[in-house]
């Protein structure tokens with residue numbers, strides 16, 4: 001069988017794949033040296049757009065508008081960009097087999113490629129309610145969101161619903177962002193999730209209460225503390241009812257689910273060391289196999305700031321880990337090493353007129369400031385997470401770019417605070433003095 005050699009192979013043409021390509025070009029790439037395989041039909045794009053502007057009823061975002069690297073203010077990498085740089089972008093091509101001893105990967109078309117260096121950027125996929133054995137989870141009208149194809153199906157369903165009703169299952173990132181998008185599309189939304197509040201991965205109940213109140217003010221019905229046990233279908237297999245554990249039944253022909261994600265490890269599972277659900281990497285994103293790196297959602301990496309290891313499912317890390325890995329690959333070729341990855345966690349979300357950012361670690365006690373005036377349009381409020389008298393994390397709703405930089409600095413520097421009341425009184429003023 002013919003085997004094609006390629007100096008660098010990237011598996012996964014998502015956010016990390018796109019940013020890795022840019023870094024290779026920046027650091028010097030000869031035509032023909034890099035091949036990127038992607039299951040998707042589109043060149044790498046900024047995935048966060050899918051649960052935001054892609055769903056807008058007016059002037060929605062569409063490709064080629066949000067190809068990487070526009071999300072970080074960089075040049076937009078259209079499909080032609082890859083061709084111009086001599087990068088082979090093999091779309092709609094899945095890697096289905098790998099051999100890390102012989103350094104080969106095999107596509108779903110049966111082609112075999114040998115790599116010098118392999119970069120895994122296979123991202124995550126959504127958790128499916130069928131995986132939780134929820135009865136009726138195969139009904140028509142139940143939607144998930146990970147990629148463009150999912151987004152297009154949901155857009156069609158939204159148009160077909162024509163101002164009707166929808167149930168959103170999940171109160172995390174997808175649930176919150178899509179509940180807002182559906183509402184903006186004049187659909188009456190009921191959200192259902194088992195947690196005591198919105199986004200418990202990050203929010204405290206007090207912090208969440210602002211967002212819950214805001215969503216309710218927009219007409220969203222929020223049902224907390226229960227989950228979906230089954231879906232009922234009509235004669236056409238279309239979802240008609242959502243049955244809840246607390247005994248309630250919701251009628252709806254449109255259901256949107258966001259109950260979490262899982263990293264895509266196939267077909268490399270069993271070939272590489274794993275930790276915390278991802279591929280274990282060092283501070284250069286090198287895995288346990290020679291010449292194999294893993295970045296983005298699939299990598300469990302050393303978190304230098306906190307002295308532990310983590311897997312992060314957010315876009316900022318996807319971009320930065322890809323850049324770090326490529327820098328490490330290029331440095332290794334010269335017998336050099338790069339500084340270890342020193343990541344400051346950064347999460348954000350936007351929905352309705354709201355926009356928040358969080359930096360650092362959400363550990364310790366939460367101190368909220370500015371919450372009283374938070375209902376006023378354009379108002380700001382925030383929170384600090386304090387552990388052992390150090391500010392470990394900082395959150396800001398409605399901040400400007402400069403203000404968000406201030407809270408990032410606080411989280412990076414972890415200043416000492418003696419009295420938490422001082423933080424409440426100073427609010428953003430505390431960050432501006434760091």
Ligand code: FDA
Nearest residue numbers: 012014015016039047048095122123296297313314315318
């Ligand atoms: P990503 O998922 O981007 O790409 C992986 C690619 O690999 C996909 O194209 C996949 O098809 C492909 N692939 C997988 N297996 C393959 C194989 N065997 N062969 C070939 N190709 C394969 N984060 C944030 O910080 N702020 C935000 O607002 C949002 N918003 C957001 C919205 C939505 C709808 C989603 C789904 C996710 C977000 N995120 C986010 C999370 C963020 O988008 C995510 O962390 C990054 O996209 C991860 O980048 P990766 O490149 O690791 O995976």
Ligand code: NAD
Nearest residue numbers: 170171172173174175193194227258259260261313348349
């Ligand atoms: P998530 O982990 O943020 O939220 C999952 C939610 O579903 C939680 O509220 C959880 O309690 C709830 N849940 C779990 N099981 C349930 C069940 N059986 N019934 C009802 N609710 C249930 O995950 P997500 O919102 O699905 O997001 C998926 C991925 O996309 C994640 O990797 C996330 O980081 C990423 N994403 C990020 C952003 C952002 O950073 N702004 C936006 C969208 C998506």
